[in-house]
Amino acid sequence: MNDFFAPLYEGWGLFYLNTFSDDLYNNQIYLPVGWTLLLSSLLSMAVFYYVINHPRFNRWYHWLLFTALIALINFAVAYFTSHNEINLLYEEDPYNTQYYTFGLVNFLYTFIFSAICSFVIRWWSINSATTPIPQ
Amino acid sequence: MAKLFIFGIGGTGVRVIKSLVMLLAAGVDMNVSEVVPVIVDPHQSNSDLKRTIDLLENYQAVQNKLQVGSSHDRSGFFKTKITTLQNLVSSRDMLSSTFSFHLKDVQNEQFRDYVDYGSLDKKNKALMSLLFSEGNLETEMDIGFIGNPNIGSVVLNQFKDSEEFMHFASNFQENDRIFVISSIFGGTGAAGFPTILKNIRNAQSPLPNHEWIRNAKVGAISLLPYFGVAPNPKSKIDKATFISKSKAALSYYERSISGINAINALYYLGDNTTKDYANDPGEGGQRNDAHFIELVSALSIIDFVGMEDGLLTTNNGKAMQPVYKEFGVKDDKETIDFIGLGDRTQELIKKPLSQYMLFNLYLQQQLQKRINKQPWSDRKQPKINQQFVSAPFYQNHLSAFNQHFSQWLKELQQNKRAFVPFNMEVNKSNLFEYMNGIQPRSHWNPLAKDHFVLFDEELNKAERQVGSPSVEQKFMNIFYRATRNLLEKKFGI
Structure with a gap:
């Protein structure tokens, strides 16, 4: 799975951050962050569509707000997981903005995965079947 | 399933039809394939009539959009088809496209002109004087018969020769039913009910389907006084006459309707808790508020169509087992909600x-x-x-x-x-x-x-x-x- 997540987080070169990305890959840090991303997106969307499932919380901005909350959590997961793991490798941390970039990429992917999850599972939701946008 | 022809006579007939339409829109079950209301009211500018016709036309427009497709996709609202006589007539030739039966020679005409009083000889004029007062003869009929059933019984006789009645007859099928709504304390309804019933029971050749019509299952509601009118010395309508008129009409019905088993089911309804409406014989447009009694009257129609065919057998124009029904509420209160109903x-x-x-x-x-x-x-x-x-x-x-x-x-x-x-x-x-x-x-x-x-x-x-x-x-x-x-x-x- 590390090989599955690596190209995603490196954006097929677009988000590749040289040694920082290499360190994440070599130390398999993509794995917990990626799994957290996938599972939290799926779980949060299941909660949105089947547990909350509310006629007054089914507009696109409700979805956006809810997903933004999950995305923020995933930003924090990416930031702190990478920061903690890399700190174990070096006596003096050579990276600074890279943690934010990695967090932002995870933030972005939360929206993408949540949107994918939405379009897969929303059909069976009674009150949110057209959220965030009708087909 | 059979059709139900409803003759709504006068202002009360019109308002009862309105209540029935409300019930049908709400999805009350009616055991018929379609309902064909025929409104008989000479007062064409009557506000109640206009409101009811507008309502019927809107109902039709809604219902027409809902009757296609599978029964699974049909709504329970507006499920009963309401149609005009014109819609039944394939040729769609002469009939106007409304639910209202047009009385001829009543617009801007006094009763005196209608009977051509001026050309009568002395003996016939004397006979007319015996039956009709001077006030009767001068009655302007375009606002109805203003509490004068003796005028109505003459004018409404044109019904049997009308184009509408011919179309009704030609579309009448063996199992179709007829219901007549009228009030007994006014003019148009009190005269119209026996007249229409007589034409049904005496149907004969060359009227199409005359056998079926003569032996039709006929129900009717006759409304006893359920509202009053404010005193007005200038008006020809006086509520003090309502009871005496009702008694006179009931006495006539006893001899000519129930006495000869002319009807299969007759419903009587009235109320002694009443409100006085404005005393408007018709010139002001006659706009009466909807009344609980009219809603109950509409229920009598639903009761009638729910009766088994076997209970409504008619032979040679005579009902074999005529039934007479009344209605009551649980408590005699001035304000009733659902709980107060039976x-x-x-x-x-x-x-x-x-x-x-x-x-x-x-x-x-x-x-x-x-x-x-x-x-x-x-x-x-x-x-x-x-x-x-x-x-x-x-x-x-x-x-x-x-x-x-x-x-x-x-x-x-x-x-x-x-x-x-x-x-x-x-x-x-x-x-x-x-x-x-x-x-x-x-x-x-x-x-x-x-x-x-x-x-x-x-x-x-x-x-x-x-x-x-x-x-x-x-x-x-x-x-x-x-x-x-x-x-x-x-x-x-």
Whole structure:
């Protein structure tokens, strides 16, 4: 799975951050962050569509707000997981903005995965079947 | 299934038909394939007549859009077809396209001119003087017969020679039924009922289907006084005469209707708790508020069509087992809600009217806010969107019908005796307190969906159960299903 997540987080070169990305890959840090991303997106969307499932919380901005909350959590997961793991490798941390970039990429992917999850599972939701946008 | 021809005579006939249409819109079961109202009222500028015709036309326009497709996709609202005589006539030739029967030679004409009094010889003039007062002869008939059944019985005799009666006869089938609505204390109804019944029971060749018509299953309601009119020395209508006129008419009916078994089912209805209406013989437009008694009269029609064929056998124009019925409420109160009605009446109308009221409340308070914002609106084709709301079906017909419905309820509420089944002032925070005297089921969960939120959820569920009918069918069907489920959930009915 590390090989599955690596190209995603490196954006097929677009988000590749040289040694920082290499360190994440070599130390398999993509794995917990990626799994957290996938599972939290799926779980949060299941909660949105089947547990909350509310006629007054089914507009696109409700979805956006809810997903933004999950995305923020995933930003924090990416930031702190990478920061903690890399700190174990070096006596003096050579990276600074890279943690934010990695967090932002995870933030972005939360929206993408949540949107994918939405379009897969929303059909069976009674009150949110057209959220965030009708087909 | 058979057709039901309803002859609504005079102002009361018109208003009873209005109540019946409200019940049919709400989905009250009517055991017939179609209803054909024929309004017999010489007073063509009568506001009540205009309102009822407008209502019937809107009903037709809505119903026409709903009757196509499979029964699964049909809404329970507006399920009974109402049609005009013209719609039954394949040639669509001479009849005007309304529900109203046009009396000839009554517009701007005095009764004196109608009978050609001037050309009568001395003996016939003397006979006329015996039967008709000077006031009778000078009666302007375009506002009705103003409490003079002796005039009505002459003028309404043209009914049997009318084009409408011929078309009625040619479309009458063996198992079709006829119902006549009239009041007994006025002019048009008191005269019209025996006249129409006589023409039915004496039907003979060359009238088409005369055998079937003569032996038709005929029901009627004769309304005894249920409202008064304010005293007015200038008016020809005096409520003090209502009782004596009723007695005279009843005495005549005893001999010429019930006495000869001319009718299969006759319903009598009246009330001694009354309100005085403005004393308007007709010039002011005659606009009377809807009345509980008229609603009950409409129920008599439903009772009549529910009777077994075997109970309504007619042989050679004589009813074999004539029945005579009355109606009562549980408590003699001036204000009645559903609980005040008898159990059978409650069973018949409580659920459909409550469903339709909920539907109406949603349309008034929520529809515009929820269009394109709920799955029931835009999950799949056809979408219930702004275009649908702006189209004639909704804008011109359903909305217009519902305005009549709200007005009808309001009038029932302010009349005497008042029928007040609903609290019409409910809003998004107390929607389910809309049935007077009936509390919704309570729940302990503060997060539970309730009111219009629950309504939307039921609409969203209902939307998944309908197929892919037209947008009009989808709209009516999901609201019918949702309101039915809401009543079950919140009230157990």
